[in-house]
Amino acid sequence: MFTIEDIRQRARSLAQDVFTPRAASIDSAEMYPWENCFALRDAGFMGMTIPKAYGGAGAGYREAVVLVEEVAKACGVTGRIAVEANMGAIGAIMAYGTEKQKKLAAELVLDGDKPAICITEPESGSAATEMTTRADKVGNGYVLNGTKHWITGGGVSRLHLIFARVYEDEEPQGIASFLVVRGEPGAEGLSIGRREPTMGLRGIPETEVHLKDLHVPSDMMLQPPSGLRKGFGDLMTAYNGQRVGAAAVALGIAVGAYEQAEDFIQNREQFGRPICEFQGLQWMLADMSVQISAARALINEAVSGEGFPDKTKAAQAKLFTSEMAVTVTNNALQMHGAAGYSRRNPVERMVRDARMFTIGGGTAQVLRNVIASDLLNRKFPQTRDGYVARSSGKSSIDDLRSVVEHSPKL
Numbered sequence: 001m002f003t004i005e006d007i008r009q010r011a012r013s014l015a016q017d018v019f020t021p022r023a024a025s026i027d028s029a030e031m032y033p034w035e036n037c038f039a040l041r042d043a044g045f046m047g048m049t050i051p052k053a054y055g056g057a058g059a060g061y062r063e064a065v066v067l068v069e070e071v072a073k074a075c076g077v078t079g080r081i082a083v084e085a086n087m088g089a090i091g092a093i094m095a096y097g098t099e100k101q102k103k104l105a106a107e108l109v110l111d112g113d114k115p116a117i118c119i120t121e122p123e124s125g126s127a128a129t130e131m132t133t134r135a136d137k138v139g140n141g142y143v144l145n146g147t148k149h150w151i152t153g154g155g156v157s158r159l160h161l162i163f164a165r166v167y168e169d170e171e172p173q174g175i176a177s178f179l180v181v182r183g184e185p186g187a188e189g190l191s192i193g194r195r196e197p198t199m200g201l202r203g204i205p206e207t208e209v210h211l212k213d214l215h216v217p218s219d220m221m222l223q224p225p226s227g228l229r230k231g232f233g234d235l236m237t238a239y240n241g242q243r244v245g246a247a248a249v250a251l252g253i254a255v256g257a258y259e260q261a262e263d264f265i266q267n268r269e270q271f272g273r274p275i276c277e278f279q280g281l282q283w284m285l286a287d288m289s290v291q292i293s294a295a296r297a298l299i300n301e302a303v304s305g306e307g308f309p310d311k312t313k314a315a316q317a318k319l320f321t322s323e324m325a326v327t328v329t330n331n332a333l334q335m336h337g338a339a340g341y342s343r344r345n346p347v348e349r350m351v352r353d354a355r356m357f358t359i360g361g362g363t364a365q366v367l368r369n370v371i372a373s374d375l376l377n378r379k380f381p382q383t384r385d386g387y388v389a390r391s392s393g394k395s396s397i398d399d400l401r402s403v404v405e406h407s408p409k410l
């Protein structure tokens with residue numbers, strides 16, 4: 001049964017009984033929590049959003065964010081796994097994929113694999129449209145070359161959805177994505193590079209992914225419904241699901257820290273009285289609860305429609321929740337005094353884990369750009385010569401690139 005209340009209760013029990021006791025050691029050992037993946041799988045939470053026809057539960061993003069919040073309250077790393085197993089790459093494949101692609105992806109995720117989404121490159125983070133990883137059409141397939149960076153799950157994920165700029169006879173066609181299963185015969189061109197030693201969320205590797213003459217058959221290209229020239233937009237439309245998922249992880253971490261703080265101030269005594277009797281802390285707690293409720297409302301609004309979340313609503317939810325989580329976790333630490341600064345205390349980990357969400361999945365600044373562009377109903381190209389290209393009337397990214405290349409420099 002997959003009603004929202006049922007998911008909340010089952011996820012809460014799983015998180016309290018299984019994930020909470022493991023969270024500190026996952027952080028300190030910096031080890032991928034396979035056991036938690038299998039526990040999510042056995043509970044039907046890996047691939048819960050996959051349609052029933054492919055073996056999933058056919059749940060929507062409304063259900064997914066409830067799962068993610070409950071899991072992330074206990075363990076941010078496992079919360080992120082719940083996101084990538086239900087949103088992001090798997091969402092894009094289930095919406096745009098062929099029968100063969102959907103079956104392949106569903107089988108892997110339902111078996112416990114958290115897919116990796118490969119967009120960012122060393123020289124293209126916020127400016128994702130400037131990616132240089134290329135996919136050259138050769139015979140009945142594509143040859144991929146390039147380097148991806150900050151790939152969550154590098155070295156543990158099997159299914160990869162790799163974004164690349166497609167070329168046919170050296171002519172740019174647009175940005176598409178490709179399904180590649182690490183470790184399968186034919187995927188030798190995909191290798192895992194350096195792992196980043198991260199501040200928080202240490203149980204998931206963040207790595208480089210190298211693509212060296214990686215051959216991908218044509219039937220493993222995910223066809224964007226609006227065509228290759230608008231392919232990036234379609235992929236980002238699907239990615240809005242994961243943006244909201246990231247917000248739900250940040251929300252869960254904030255709630256986890258809030259609960260620790262509330263409990264602590266009821267019990268800690270100073271000046272002969274419980275410290276919750278001090279108004280300074282009462283008001284902090286009140287503000288934290290308001291911010292948490294506001295973030296949850298934005299997330300629920302973003303997932304209230306059918307299909308992928310709206311671009312602006314997703315950006316609003318992720319922006320507000322990520323900044324809220326940084327504030328709330330820091331306030332929770334403050335309310336603990338020195339006890340909060342100890343690595344024995346989960347709040348210390350929660351502060352580090354929360355910090356990521358104003359960066360990964362679109363930085364707070366970039367999300368403000370996205371929201372402002374929608375509010376003002378204008379395009380605000382971020383490149384110096386972007387306005388030249390826009391005024392040419394061209395629209396696709398590669399058309400714009402060619403205009404820019406042939407324009408005098410400003």
Ligand SMILES: CC(C)(COP(=O)(O)OP(=O)(O)OC[C@H]1O[C@@H](n2cnc3c(N)ncnc32)[C@H](O)[C@@H]1OP(=O)(O)O)[C@@H](O)C(=O)NCCC(=O)NCCSC(=O)CCS(=O)O
Nearest residue numbers: 119126127128129232233236237242246311360361362382
């Ligand atoms: C989109 C950006 C990369 C800005 O790039 P540009 O200024 O070059 O591009 P735009 O003209 O704004 O957009 C091109 C095209 O795509 C459409 N688009 C853009 N964003 C969205 C969206 N969110 N939803 C739907 N469509 C979108 C846009 O309308 C244009 O379409 P047309 O050509 O007009 O038809 C930049 O804003 C950006 O988002 N940068 C952040 C990159 C990012 O989020 N990377 C995430 C990597 S994965 C990750 O971090 C995982 C962490 S996690 O925990 O989830």
Ligand SMILES: Cc1cc2nc3c(=O)[nH]c(=O)nc-3n(C[C@H](O)[C@H](O)[C@H](O)COP(=O)(O)OP(=O)(O)OC[C@H]3O[C@@H](n4cnc5c(N)ncnc54)[C@H](O)[C@@H]3O)c2cc1C
Nearest residue numbers: 117118119120125126150151152359360361362363365382
């Ligand atoms: C833990 C973690 C996990 C991640 N997982 C993945 C993943 O699985 N897959 C993946 O593809 N990527 C992943 N990323 C990468 C993430 O999407 C990028 O870090 C993010 O998009 C920002 O890119 P950047 O780090 O290169 O920063 P930059 O783009 O170099 O930005 C540096 C600073 O400049 C600001 N800035 C840049 N452009 C503008 C602008 N136009 N207006 C205003 N300010 C601007 C930014 O806000 C930021 O403050 C992950 C990142 C982290 C930290």
